[in-house]
Amino acid sequence: MEWKPDKNNSKAVYKQIADYMEKGIQNGLFPIDKPLPSERKLAEAYKVNRSTIVSAYAELEANGLVEKRRGSGTVVSKDIWGLAKKRIPSWNKYIERGSFQANMPVAQRIRNISEEETLVNFASGELSDELMPDEYVRKIIKSGEFSGHLGYDHPQGNIGLRETIGEHVKRYKGINAKPESILVTSGAQQAIHLIIECLLKPGDAVVIENPSYHYSLPIFKSAGLNVFHLDINKNGFNPEDLIDLHKKHQIKMIFLNPIFQNPTGTLLSVAKRKRILDLSSEFGIPIVEDDPYSLLNYTGEDTATLKSLDENGNVLYISSLTKIAASGFRIGWVIGPQPVIERLSDAKQQFDFGHSIFSQWLGNEFLRSEYFETHIQSLKIRLEQKRDKMIKSITELLQDQVDYFFPHGGIHLWCRLKMGIDEIKLLEQSIEEGVIFTPGSILGTKSGFMRLTYGKASDEEIPIGIKRLAKALGKITS
Ligand SMILES: Cc1ncc(COP(=O)(O)O)c(C=O)c1O
Known part of the structure; x- marks a missing residue:
């Protein structure tokens, strides 16, 4: 195997390997229904981590070019040459080529975990159930x-x-x-x-x-x-x-x-x-x-x-x-x-x-x-209380680490991490502790900012969430 991926290429290494192998499958370098090299062997040959080969094989599998067989590892799929008279479309390629861009990966991650009931959610920009x-x-x-x-x-x-x-x-x-x-x-x-x-x-x-x-x-x-x-x-x-x-x-x-x-x-x-x-x-x-x-x-x-x-x-x-x-x-x-x-x-x-x-x-x-007016009046009072609750908890637990813009309306509290902490790292640790927020970088800032939405969490959850955030901050700064 002369070919090697180019680590300076902007295309991800696993993608280069998957593309190279796809061509190899088409021109017979990797024959049909024959085992492909093991992940370990290929990792050695291409001088990459095994996880990179795992990703490359996963991509080929998703595109219907290879399949995993118990006992024989990964093999080139028979279907590729139409032996079974079917050819699975390369869905991954379609997914990547469309002109409509996907959400940022961090935003996707937050959305996917935001439904977890044990998490305190300071990330979603909406009202809590009790306010609706x-x-x-x-x-x-x-x-x-x-x-x-x-x-x-x-x-x-x-x-x-x-x-x-x-x-x-x-x-x-x-x-x-x-x-x-x-x-x-x-x-x-x-x-x-x-x-x-x-x-x-x-x-x-x-x-x-x-x-x-x-x-x-x-x-x-x-x-x-x-x-x-x-x-x-x-x-x-x-x-x-x-x-x-x-x-x-x-x-x-x-x-x-x-x-x-x-x-x-x-x-x-x-x-x-x-x-x-x-x-x-x-x-x-x-x-x-x-x-x-x-x-x-x-x-x-x-x-x-x-x-x-x-x-x-x-x-x-x-x-x-x-x-x-x-x-x-x-x-x-x-x-x-x-x-x-x-x-x-x-x-x-x-x-x-x-x-x-x-x-x-x-x-x-x-x-x-007529109820609409009553609803808005009580909503404003309730949101102001939630803002105050969040600020009180921040003052008690995070005063040395966080400052914020004081909002007179809306549902969001914009916070700066005083010690220039990377908020993505903090988010990962916070998820472990059971609280999520929106990292500032999704919204355009450089590192060190986060949006805490106080409108979404219940009154009881707000101090719990800030406590968890303080714990996460403590862990990444210790
Ligand atoms: C400024 C702004 N515009 C638009 C939206 C989208 O809201 P809607 O649910 O009405 O589509 C949001 C939601 O977070 C927002 O904050």
Whole structure:
């Protein structure tokens, strides 16, 4: 075996080996139905660890090229030459070649373990079960008053719900929107996706905040966008930074979450909100305002949305029921100029023929009910208590190791590890101790930051989770 993998090649070594062996199988170097070299022998021949050969064989097996036989090790599959008249497609190749990018591996890991009941979850950006309006929703369902037809509805969203959203944003966000300029989406997430797909082209330059939830979304990369950053400190970003970015890169769109930002919890001042709107008008760059948190305003801060301050029609406004009611509704909305909404609605029809009629009915009944106001008032109080609980535990147990931005709303606490600890290492140890959080690097920062979401854990779990985090920190620093 003359051939050796190239360790300087950007392609993973196990992949190089799998590709080389695939070619060898096709040209007869490795004959059909004959045992392949053992993992140990191949590891010696290619001067790699045995685990690398295990991964290479696993890849070949997943692609249907080899199979494991008890007693004879790994053999070339008969099916490869169609002897059994079937050829398994190389699923791994298809999985890798699609243009839509996968989530970051750490994000996938967190998602996969977040269901484990013994873990305290400071990672998921949603409300805890006790904060969701389950009982009221059950009441709506029991009322038996579902009167919607069960066929496809308008792809722009059910007209009743769009009217209710129009009233909701007028009352709570100071936004005037007719049903024609509202599109109902599957959460804020789909709204972001539709905007990217329909209004931008590969190679376009866009701006997001850093750190930000948007940074964590592979959809920007999948769409081939060039992403530039407005850096966030405890007062939000500096709008003046946009001037330079636009000069250098001809920015086509700005994605912002100015009110109780995810992950930093920061609230951009009214002066800065107005300034970014002025710059957007001056340069003719649209702003996408992603606003899932502004109703979670504990202490009466001025949370006027960019859309409500926008005199020129520069803002596409997004919000949803996720952070104020329940993530499972999957109800979100975009508000913007009618032609834009019609374009997005046309795309939504192509994607999914419009949102589920039943979920829209429930969302509508909930949003227009008198109960909604009561729910929001108690939610704010409960979230403020959770924030205080988390901060109290941090002060007691982690004061020397962690500092944070103090949020006046939302559900997230943005923390810095004072000793420059690698937060991925901390996450691994924390999982061992039974607590998870979102590492800052997923959201755009360098090492040493983490997002602790206090909205998701129960009151009892918060001090337990911080205690476990302190234990994990103790272990990796000792
Ligand atoms: C700023 C921001 N935008 C959008 C979303 C997606 O929310 P939804 O569940 O409405 O799709 C989130 C959720 O974490 C968020 O924080």
